[in-house]
Amino acid sequence: xxxxxxxxxxxxxxxxxxxxxxxxxxxxxxxxxxxxxxxxxxxxxxxxxxxxxxxxxxxxxxxxxxxxxxxxxxxxxxxxxxxxxxxxxxxxxxxxxxxxxxxxxxxxxxxxxxxxxxxxxxxxxxxxxxxxxxxxxxxxxxxxxxxxxxxxxxxxxxxxxxxxxxxxxxxxxxxxxxxxxxxxxxxxxxxxxxxxxxxxxxxxxxxxxxxxxxxxxxxxxxxxxxxxxxxxxxxxxxxxxxxxxxxxxxxxxxxxxxxxxxxxxxxxxxxxxxxxxxxxxxxxxxxxxxxxxxxxxxxxxxxxx
Amino acid sequence: xxxxxxxxxxxxxxxxxxxxxxxxxxxxxxxxxxxxxxxxxxxxxxxxxxxxxxxxxxxxxxxxxxxxxxxxxxxxxxxxxxxxxxxxxxxxxxxxxxxxxxxxxxxxxxxxxxxxxxxxxxxxxxxxxxxxxxxxxxxxxxxxxxxxxxxxxxxxxxxxxxxxxxxxxxxxxxxxxxxxxxxxxxxxxxxxxxxxxxxxxxxxxxxxxxxxxxxxxxxxxxxxxxxxxxxxxxxxxxxxxxxxxxxxxxxxxxxxxxxxxxxxxxxxxxxxxxxxxxxxxxxxxxxxxxxxxxxxxxxxxxxxxxxxxxx
Numbered sequence: 001x002x003x004x005x006x007x008x009x010x011x012x013x014x015x016x017x018x019x020x021x022x023x024x025x026x027x028x029x030x031x032x033x034x035x036x037x038x039x040x041x042x043x044x045x046x047x048x049x050x051x052x053x054x055x056x057x058x059x060x061x062x063x064x065x066x067x068x069x070x071x072x073x074x075x076x077x078x079x080x081x082x083x084x085x086x087x088x089x090x091x092x093x094x095x096x097x098x099x100x101x102x103x104x105x106x107x108x109x110x111x112x113x114x115x116x117x118x119x120x121x122x123x124x125x126x127x128x129x130x131x132x133x134x135x136x137x138x139x140x141x142x143x144x145x146x147x148x149x150x151x152x153x154x155x156x157x158x159x160x161x162x163x164x165x166x167x168x169x170x171x172x173x174x175x176x177x178x179x180x181x182x183x184x185x186x187x188x189x190x191x192x193x194x195x196x197x198x199x200x201x202x203x204x205x206x207x208x209x210x211x212x213x214x215x216x217x218x219x220x221x222x223x224x225x226x227x228x229x230x231x232x233x234x235x236x237x238x239x240x241x242x243x244x245x246x247x248x249x250x251x252x253x254x255x256x257x258x259x260x261x262x263x264x265x266x267x268x269x270x271x272x273x274x275x276x277x278x279x280x281x282x283x284x285x286x287x288x289x290x291x292x293x294x295x296x297x298x299x300x301x302x303x304x305x
Numbered sequence: 306x307x308x309x310x311x312x313x314x315x316x317x318x319x320x321x322x323x324x325x326x327x328x329x330x331x332x333x334x335x336x337x338x339x340x341x342x343x344x345x346x347x348x349x350x351x352x353x354x355x356x357x358x359x360x361x362x363x364x365x366x367x368x369x370x371x372x373x374x375x376x377x378x379x380x381x382x383x384x385x386x387x388x389x390x391x392x393x394x395x396x397x398x399x400x401x402x403x404x405x406x407x408x409x410x411x412x413x414x415x416x417x418x419x420x421x422x423x424x425x426x427x428x429x430x431x432x433x434x435x436x437x438x439x440x441x442x443x444x445x446x447x448x449x450x451x452x453x454x455x456x457x458x459x460x461x462x463x464x465x466x467x468x469x470x471x472x473x474x475x476x477x478x479x480x481x482x483x484x485x486x487x488x489x490x491x492x493x494x495x496x497x498x499x500x501x502x503x504x505x506x507x508x509x510x511x512x513x514x515x516x517x518x519x520x521x522x523x524x525x526x527x528x529x530x531x532x533x534x535x536x537x538x539x540x541x542x543x544x545x546x547x548x549x550x551x552x553x554x555x556x557x558x559x560x561x562x563x564x565x566x567x568x569x570x571x572x573x574x575x576x577x578x579x580x581x582x583x584x585x586x587x588x589x590x591x592x593x594x595x596x597x598x599x600x601x602x603x604x605x606x607x608x609x610x611x612x613x614x615x616x
Contacts, residue, residue: 126331210330292432
């Protein structure tokens, strides 16, 4: 059954090593396979990076060049003009979308992380009634597909008058059971119980201990959970599409989607969607490059078990 | 670098009974999450179940609006006999049949290549494969939508010059076009998970295999992959559960690929039933059926996975 799961390689043979004589000599064999390995990796890197390169090049063209010049050649440099068009369009609605996005993603993810870390920390460091049952509920929560919740959340929000408000997007995004799970793992790994005992001896209250002693120790875990919540919020297109009708409340991705739906009637929107995508993606890529080590630690502790 | 968290859920050395002051602290730490969890997960699930049992019925000549009547399992029966709904599952099944092997096999292959003793510039390749994951899915879909659009796209341009005219929005190709978008966005994520697991394998084990004369492909197949089986199973689970919720990419392609229709995937069907058809009962039933399939799928993958892990 394992054969279906992996790309074809040498089939598992008998346990004994092959006779040495059948293997090619190290030199040529090594060189050829080195070239093969690095060649394959280079192809995969081209696959992942070329679309981003295209986005950058396409953003610097005016609309005429966009359709007429060769897609990978740089036309007349038009990036600044495109940027001013982008921010000027419809009274600067794009800037507003950026602001909304920061609120939904950075603000939302920050709150989510505080809530999850506090909860996971309590699960790790305290004994209380029904603890493991509650934690079981958290684990079940991880498995509930988020798209299944979107529709009932929309219906509940429309009953309570929350549809078309910031809250409709923010409140559901604050729940991150996977973050609670990760926080418990991190708390067990980073915060030794002795330190808490010492703090208690010194007469430090529990909440103060958490804020002043444990939270700094949990900082790397905090960043990791923040990153997960942040990407989840960024990718939360399904429910914001349901919850929001008012353009003024859109995050960038919903706004760009709306523009792209109108490119038939207004072809000038093509350039705006492309430049708008670039402007949204650049800070994400920069943030990602700066914070990548936290990704790894999160993925490792969450999945490599 | 973060310290390795090899034993995750071992609690602090001496967990103890709650003292005064601790009780209120635990409350303060735990209550916010569970209040929100109740409001945004438990209540919606319950509400979806409730909604799925009712039908909208227009009264009189259709002038008096609609009222809800109890329908029992009517909405479920309706969904399960709705050819659009069934077709949406068939699309996702076809999608998974290609997507999951690519995402698990392909990612594993890339991770093994980066991990192999022969790779250069490992750091660069890790970042390069992971970078698309920083792009939000709607924007990833928009980029590819344009890369599929003749006149804008370097790909169609290049293929055209070679004499091949590929229609990425055609009914035969659109499935692959969708798969490509998701794979582009997510493959690096799986690569990083696999790579991290591969890095955790003791170097002595690999050294021993090398001294025994096993070459790299053999080591990859007979030593490395068996040692990261739990990770492979978990990745399979995450990839599968993510795949059946497919929405963003087909929703965006659908505006160009008219043959797709508005309910190409189950999530699109739910959206369509609720917002175009205003049939909330049907949409809720569809959502719960989707949850059921997701649950069943995770159960099967976990069961089979556990058996494979132990074999």
